[in-house]
Amino acid sequence: MTNMLHNNAESNGAAANGTRPATNGTAAATNGASALPWIAMKFGGTSVGTAERLLAVSDIVRSQLEHCRPVLVCSAMSSVKKASGTTSLLLRAAEQALHAGGESTFLSIVDQISANHLQAAHEALPNSPELLAAIQAEIQSECQKLGQFLRAIRIIDEISPKSRDIIVSTGEKLSCMVLTAVLQSRGIDAVFVNADRVIEQEFNESELNQDFYDYVARRLGQVVRDAAGRGAVPVVTGFIGPVPGSLIQAVGRGYTDLTAALVAVGLHAQEVQIWKEVDGIFTADPRKVPSARLLPSITPDEAAELTYYGSEVIHPFTMDQVIRAGVPIRIKNTFNPSGAGTIIAPVDDAHECSDSLKSRRSFEDLKLPTAVTIKDSIIVLNIRSNRKSNSHGFLSKIFTILDRHGVIVDLITTSEIHVSMALAIDENEDLNELGVPKSLNYVVAEFGKLGTVSVLPRQVILSAVGRHMKHMVGTASKMFNVLAMAGVNIEMISQGASEINISCVIAQESAIVALRAVHDRFITLLDGAAPAVAPSEPVAAVKGASPARNGVAAGKA
Numbered sequence: 322m323t324n325m326l327h328n329n330a331e332s333n334g335a336a337a338n339g340t341r342p343a344t345n346g347t348a349a350a351t352n353g354a355s356a357l358p359w360i361a362m363k364f365g366g367t368s369v370g371t372a373e374r375l376l377a378v379s380d381i382v383r384s385q386l387e388h389c390r391p392v393l394v395c396s397a398m399s400s401v402k403k404a405s406g407t408t409s410l411l412l413r414a415a416e417q418a419l420h421a422g423g424e425s426t427f428l429s430i431v432d433q434i435s436a437n438h439l440q441a442a443h444e445a446l447p448n449s450p451e452l453l454a455a456i457q458a459e460i461q462s463e464c465q466k467l468g469q470f471l472r473a474i475r476i477i478d479e480i481s482p483k484s485r486d487i488i489v490s491t492g493e494k495l496s497c498m499v500l501t502a503v504l505q506s507r508g509i510d511a512v513f514v515n516a517d518r519v520i521e522q523e524f525n526e527s528e529l530n531q532d533f534y535d536y537v538a539r540r541l542g543q544v545v546r547d548a549a550g551r552g553a554v555p556v557v558t559g560f561i562g563p564v565p566g567s568l569i570q571a572v573g574r575g576y577t578d579l580t581a582a583l584v585a586v587g588l589h590a591q592e593v594q595i596w597k598e599v600d601g602i603f604t605a606d607p608r609k610v611p612s613a614r615l616l617p618s619i620t621p622d623e624a625a626e627l628t629y630y631g632s633e634v635i636h637p638f639t640m641d642q643v644i645r646a647g648v649p650i651r652i653k654n655t656f657n658p659s660g661a662g663t664i665i666a667p668v669d670d671a672h673e674c675s676d677s678l679k680s681r682r683s684f685e686d687l688k689l690p691t692a693v694t695i696k697d698s699i700i701v702l703n704i705r706s707n708r709k710s711n712s713h714g715f716l717s718k719i720f721t722i723l724d725r726h727g728v729i730v731d732l733i734t735t736s737e738i739h740v741s742m743a744l745a746i747d748e749n750e751d752l753n754e755l756g757v758p759k760s761l762n763y764v765v766a767e768f769g770k771l772g773t774v775s776v777l778p779r780q781v782i783l784s785a786v787g788r789h790m791k792h793m794v795g796t797a798s799k800m801f802n803v804l805a806m807a808g809v810n811i812e813m814i815s816q817g818a819s820e821i822n823i824s825c826v827i828a829q830e831s832a833i834v835a836l837r838a839v840h841d842r843f844i845t846l847l848d849g850a851a852p853a854v855a856p857s858e859p860v861a862a863v864k865g866a867s868p869a870r871n872g873v874a875a876g877k878a
């Protein structure tokens with residue numbers, strides 16, 4: 322049974338144990354012409370989250386077979402949204418394994434994961450009893466192994482980052498096994514490729530550098546080529562391991578974009594496509610700003626800034642890998658496969674200026690930012706020094722405390738005796754009476770020894786992002802004028818070293834008014850833009866958690 326779907330990278334990518342043509346009686350639509358160029362297609366959690374979406378993905382794959390060799394990279398299933406999807410459930414199960422009395426909770430989470438996958442398989446494979454039986458057994462076996470692993474963690478009462486990774490890897494294994502079976506049931510010769518052992522060489526944490534990524538890309542290229550043989554469509558787990566320092570810690574949530582990029586590099590693919598539930602990258606979140614426009618193209622730096630600051634369009638580590646190899650990234654919509662999407666690629670400034678001058682309304686438009694974004698769930702911590710040390714001592718102590726507790730700061734502004742920092746919090750955590758998560762109590766207590774601490778809860782970061790802002794004078798003042806005209810009070814301002822981002826902190830209740838005002842009067846200069854009005858709906862939380870961020874956006878007041 323394992324032979325039906327499997328091709329484990331552990332077995333050094335030998336295709337013989339994996340590929341198997343469809344069993345539903347139709348001739349397998351193999352993509353025999355191996356001269357066709359590879360295209361890496363990454364499907365996010367919601368794109369493979371239900372039977373209906375899995376069937377839509379198989380239609381998209383089928384439509385590509387004549388033009389290219391698709392290689393699929395998938396995330397773990399999320400039927401509604403990432404925050405309640407399989408990876409989030411697995412992380413919760415891992416946490417529960419350390420709690421006394423958590424066994425019933427983690428076992429019920431495992432049951433829920435199993436039931437979700439069994440249901441999707443059952444609904445997507447109504448006419449393929451053989452494939453259905455095989456995949457049901459696979460799901461049950463994976464979930465049984467997961468339950469045993471969690472029980473072992475409960476017994477030793479200890480979990481390492483590597484163990485947490487092993488738990489998380491189950492999500493991508495399950496989704497890819499189910500998708501492989503669905504493709505096979507539709508007559509597409511597909512092969513499951515488990516990349517959770519693709520890294521065979523030993524690396525230590527300090528070696529998570531470009532050499533490491535080059536090695537992983539080469540290995541993925543080898544493993545996928547071997548698995549695909551003459552024409553099967555490889556379905557690769559977006560989880561790769563074992564990454565030094567752990568994938569979840571070193572790369573963070575959303576890692577499957579990076580895997581897709583490395584697969585594309587390893588195969589010298591023509592393009593890497595990130596398939597989502599939106600047409601591409603917009604001038605603002607289209608769920609919150611009705612006038613938002615689709616951007617035909619955007620630079621990697623802009624895409625990374627947008628992701629860091631709340632618009633989770635692509636994992637920021639993705640771009641470096643493909644751009645070095647000259648592979649373009651395209652964001653596409655599974656609900657609208659024929660749409661052109663958004664291309665993420667570097668631009669030649671001089672060239673672009675002359676092209677834009679021809680196509681845009683006026684030179685004035687060139688000064689506009691590309692997009693505006695909001696990052697929710699922010700608190701501001703203010704520390705006023707008690708003046709018992711000089712300012713560099715004060716700052717160094719603050720950064721030492723942040724480092725000791727692994728706290729990531731989104732924005733920071735400083736003066737001689739005053740530091741304000743904006744931090745993203747998990748609103749599902751218990752908050753204390755100041756609105757600070759209890760997990761930050763120690764940090765606040767340590768800051769209290771350096772000076773007076775005050776907290777501003779329920780804030781958001783609003784950021785305008787755009788490559789043209791780099792060379793323009795007066796863009797910040799325009800943005801703050803627009804906010805003033807909309808009656809929005811600004812708590813903190815920061816223009817980071819990247820020069821392509823102006824950010825400020827504002828109260829959560831002003832978020833939608835501010836976002837729409839900045840979008841309509843500063844980003845797009847809408848003709849006759851309506852005055853910003855209070856929205857009727859509350860600010861929706863931006864989908865999913867942000868990926869891990871290295872470093873701090875330094876700023877000045």
Ligand SMILES: Nc1ncnc2c1ncn2[C@@H]1O[C@H](COP(=O)(O)OP(=O)(O)O)[C@@H](O)[C@H]1O
Pocket residue numbers: 364365366367368403596597598599601602603604605606607608627631632633634692694864865
């Ligand atoms: N500037 C933006 N452009 C496009 N989508 C955005 C932007 N800002 C926020 N979003 C939101 O990001 C989400 C990303 O798409 P989705 O396909 O749901 O993610 P995933 O691939 O993780 O499943 C959308 O729901 C969209 O509303």
Ligand SMILES: N[C@@H](CC(=O)OP(=O)(O)O)C(=O)O
Pocket residue numbers: 364365366367396397403406408409492559573574575576577578
């Ligand atoms: N499944 C992982 C990795 C990932 O890439 O997710 P997505 O493709 O849905 O952003 C997560 O939830 O973080």
